[in-house]
Amino acid sequence: ALQCGIVGLPNVGKSTLFNCLSNAKAQSANFPFCTIEPNVGVITVPDDRLNKLVEMCNPRSVVPATVEIVDIAGLVQGASKGEGLGNKFLANIRETDAILHVLRCFDDDNVTHVHNTVDPVRDKEIIDYELQLKDLETIESRIAKTQKQAQTGGDKVAKMQYEVLKKYHEALLQGKPARTVILETPDEQKFGRELFLLTSKPVMYVCNVDDTSAVDGNKYVEAVREAIKDENAQLLIVAAQTESEIAELDTYEERQEFLAEIGLKESGVARLIRAAYALLNLQTFFTAGADEVRAWTFMRGSKAPQCAGIIHTDFEKGFIRAEVIKYDDYVTLGSESAVRDAGKMAIEGKNYIAQDGDIMHFLFNV
Numbered sequence: 001a002l003q004c005g006i007v008g009l010p011n012v013g014k015s016t017l018f019n020c021l022s023n024a025k026a027q028s029a030n031f032p033f034c035t036i037e038p039n040v041g042v043i044t045v046p047d048d049r050l051n052k053l054v055e056m057c058n059p060r061s062v063v064p065a066t067v068e069i070v071d072i073a074g075l076v077q078g079a080s081k082g083e084g085l086g087n088k089f090l091a092n093i094r095e096t097d098a099i100l101h102v103l104r105c106f107d108d109d110n111v112t113h114v115h116n117t118v119d120p121v122r123d124k125e126i127i128d129y130e131l132q133l134k135d136l137e138t139i140e141s142r143i144a145k146t147q148k149q150a151q152t153g154g155d156k157v158a159k160m161q162y163e164v165l166k167k168y169h170e171a172l173l174q175g176k177p178a179r180t181v182i183l184e185t186p187d188e189q190k191f192g193r194e195l196f197l198l199t200s201k202p203v204m205y206v207c208n209v210d211d212t213s214a215v216d217g218n219k220y221v222e223a224v225r226e227a228i229k230d231e232n233a234q235l236l237i238v239a240a241q242t243e244s245e246i247a248e249l250d251t252y253e254e255r256q257e258f259l260a261e262i263g264l265k266e267s268g269v270a271r272l273i274r275a276a277y278a279l280l281n282l283q284t285f286f287t288a289g290a291d292e293v294r295a296w297t298f299m300r301g302s303k304a305p306q307c308a309g310i311i312h313t314d315f316e317k318g319f320i321r322a323e324v325i326k327y328d329d330y331v332t333l334g335s336e337s338a339v340r341d342a343g344k345m346a347i348e349g350k351n352y353i354a355q356d357g358d359i360m361h362f363l364f365n366v
């Protein structure tokens, strides 16, 4: 399953945010959550299209898309040198597919800050620095291994890898994350991915604010926004503490009323789940029938056989073709047979690039 890791310095609100997510069940029946380990939760991705398909098909079972969220506690200054939980913590990050970086953007004298003052840009730099040092270590050891081969023999692959490693090295030495490095060819990109660099993962900065700043942010949020403008990263404002109090209210009406009081229509948690899904570069295709309506998660850009392989590896191996219906056609025409009759069902081959919202049926050899 795809995983988002929550990182940040101690006391910035990571567990508060994680608890809001785990309480999301209480906020709406659409976000069931289950804790599979103390710090890992599985969250259902809210999707109105799935609800609509369920309404139309009335299936025996429904399976929504999910994302895993991991609370990665223990990152402190010096982690790359083994301080705190150090290496264990970094290994946890390596396994995630995207990072939610929580930053303290609220004042509160009762909550101590490990570096004494509230300064989210500095905090972000401390964490970035640790991750970059670790990546630098990875890159330098790979360079040491490839250099000779690349510079002496006519080994094309080694040359390509060496060039890629040098690009990363240069960026990291300048204090830039690996994610800012642009690789040209598919071979380079594949090699880049296989390095599993910590700073190449997509990042969303989650600015944790007080309830009065939940809508427009504050001076801290502005400073973060300015600091990340060249980073190719996203920013989301959440009032974690307030939202965790809201999550404890008994009824949906009470919770909506409280949200409205701080100026929100929708909980930050719901926005966060959706944003995390997009951050992971994920899209959804559906299978729909009387037995089951199900949302399947795929990486943007996947071809039809790869999508078939998500359902079952045999579907990918023996892929023949896919029958594809656009979600809007399905809803407008009302049923699969009506779509067929209208000639709106497409037959696609192995090079078809799946689109978000496709309703697919695969034909394959066994």
Ligand code: GDP
Binding pocket: 008, 009, 010, 011, 012, 013, 014, 015, 016, 017, 106, 107, 108, 111, 208, 209, 210, 239, 240, 241, 242
């Ligand atoms: P973690 O160490 O990053 O997991 O931080 P916690 O989630 O444990 O939060 C540390 C402390 O800050 C707790 O006492 C929280 O109640 C408090 N806290 C978290 N978010 C907010 C916030 O938005 N405003 C205020 N005033 N306090 C917060």
